[in-house]
Amino acid sequence: MATFAKSTFSHASYAAFRPSYPPSLYQTILTYHHGPKNLCLDLGTGHGLVARALAPSFKSMLGTDPSKGMIAQARQLTSTSEFPHVRYEEGSSENMPFVEGGSVDMVVAGQAAHWFDYPRLLPELARVVRKGGTLAFWGYKDHVFVDFPRATEVLHKHSHGAAGPGSLGTYWSQPGRNIVEGKLRAIEPPEDEWEEIERVEYEPGTQGKGSGQGTMFVHKKMRVDEVKDYMRTWSSVHGWQEANPGREKRKDGGKGDVVDEIWDEIVEAESGKGLDDDGMEIEIEWGTGLLMARKK
Template sequence: MATFAKSTFSAAGYAAFRPSYPDSLYSAVLAFHRGPKRLCLDLGCGPGIVTREMSKHFDRVVGTDPSGPMIKQAKASIEGQKQYANVEFREGGAESTPSIGDGEVDMVVAGQAAHWFDYAKLWPEMKRIVSPKGTIAFWGYKDPVFVNFPEASQIMQHYLYDSQPGKLGSYWSQPGRSYVQDKLRIIQPPQADWEKPERVEYEPASKGKNSGEGTLFMERSLTVGEMKGYLRTFSNFHEWQKNNQDRKASSEGGSGDVIDELFDEAAKTSDWFRDESNMVDIEWGSGLVMTRRE
């Protein structure tokens, strides 16, 4: 998570462009949880999207993140708002939560953060802090798909994962990214301490909205310009940017960066991508993993 922890990282931009989660996802998570709702811990909370939502359902919610800029953004999002009086944000990692007492947490959640965790250290800490029959719900989403533009989706995948010079594939932090690509199937709670996990997945297709397989949670309509902004929140783009500081986005008066190049190629498959005000429907493949403490 080093990219997001850097002082140069724009947490405000991340918060603006990252997708939120639908009520159906929260409903699935809360339906799985059968115990008390005293304290919920949101690991890798980022700008506090999940933390704020869970505060509606728990007496207290604590969001933690190793990124100082993220925690600053999260705190700003609740400042002066009475409805979030039960929310607290703390800077810190998922694998060590010394401010949380033994068996104090009724539910632990993580939205688009679980692929960063060190599970050899995480599971002992979860065993310590989660109450008997308490629950864990981790979810994540992979790459966006233009559900009505299959050729443009293929071009986007090429730019995001090709490791040749000029593309973004070599800048991913691994193995974390591969965990997301595999819908978090790597997450296997120790059987001695946790129930067999329940998994909910979705894999999108390019045959129109909701044409994929599984349970759809993540969808959104963005303008082409907003889509560019969203891709620029990716960790691999930030690493690419460090090594290509001479290439500025055309929206910033530059000659164009790798994201502009990606969309120039997409425009060759459909003129729709030439106008940044045009709307495109997006879906994400996703994985939700839930388990209970034995």
Template sequence: MATFAKSTFNSASYAAFRPTYPPALYNTVLNYHRGPKNLVVDLGCGHGIVPRYLSKEFKQAIGTDPSPNMIKQSKESTSSSEYPNVEFHVASAESLPFIKDGSVDMVVAGQAAHWFDYPRLFPELNRVLRKGGTMAFWGYKDHVYVSYPAASKMLVEYSYGMDQEKQLGSYWSQPGRSILQDKLRPIKPPEDIFEDITRLEYEAGTEGPNSGEGTMFVNKKMTMKQSMDYMRTWSSFHEWEKLHPNDKKRSEARSGDLIDWMYDEMKKAEGWTDEDMELDIEWGSGLLMARKRE
């Protein structure tokens, strides 16, 4: 089971520290879409940010997630008076029995597509999408401290090195993480079902904001402390944490955890001193769009 679907996962922290998606991303997807906007379905909806946003554009928005905790968080964050046309279901992406054949105008997935079982998913999408309906999946990979190349290099070393004591490489779920790292390129919509397949990608740079290549969709200013808390929402960190129960974060008056140790090195390399200093952060990303054949 994915870390995010487990009962021990802190969905409130996930909602607080994960980056959000800008209007430019939604507008790109909406401009690609053709035809009616009756029903949009978000697969792996997490805390419900995407269904809430798209509910302004569609008559009905449905969010699904296999995690009861995430669905609980979604419902608590979605006022029925403000969002009367949004509903949420505990469900896997690959099985949507509560959705009628050919009734979906758009199906989306934000930071969830790398978890899906595609031999099962594509037939289900073929069933629920109307002809000409849109599939839009997007995901972001590692963040980059765009003005701090040394810290960015250390982030990669800590994230993917294979030292089980001090690095996270062996704790990522595969092939999911590799799919994200490759900006969703391994996801290949069957051409007998989909057409007009389009990809937009971004690779962040380290020469300042907007120094990367491609179309940027995911960026955020974070304090150093916030960026540490963001990394503590990573699935790999949660797996590391299970095997190191005595290593707790320093802010709780403990000796420190892997994130504290990593930032100790970053502080030395970059001269960071104030954990409330703001960092410009960008994420490499991939957006995949396709239409169901007429």
């Protein structure tokens, strides 16, 4: 998670443009959960989105993140009057001395599970999660323009690295990139410690909204300019920017960055569809994977 910890990363943009999760996702997790709801632990809390959403269901909520900038965003966005029982700690998910053993009823991670060091994380989870407690990890992969199949092809060509050496896809961190693209299937809670393992997945289609397969959780209608700014929160874009200093986005007066270049190609591929209008709204869906397990 080194990218998000860097001072050059825009934590405010991450909070503003990343997608949120619907009540149905949280309800799925809470329905799966059995027993007390005293403490929920949110790993890789980022700007505190998940912590604030689940806080009303628990007596106490703790969000952790190794990024000082993310923790600052989380604290800024979390009203102490509305959420007096929510707190945040800067620190690694693999080492949490501030969490008492057996005290956690539910541990969650939204779009963070692909970053963890599992040989170190699993023993720590075994220590802090109570017997019968819940693990719920979920993540989303590259978005799909459900009404624009050619635009989706262009985006994935670049983000998957098929556009050639130096293309956007070459800047993703591994193995995290493959884990999230695989809908977290690579994460396998050990069966001697976890049971009743369930997975809920969705793969978007390009025949309109809801045309995919599975249970859809993450979708949003966004303006074209918002889609571009969302893409600029990707760690791969940040890596590209570090490798190409001085390449500023056009809306800031520059000649264009990698996102501008990709969008030029999208506009050409979907000629006449209006995607050159930054104010145009388009439907976006994300492929998702939700993993749930119960501590033995």
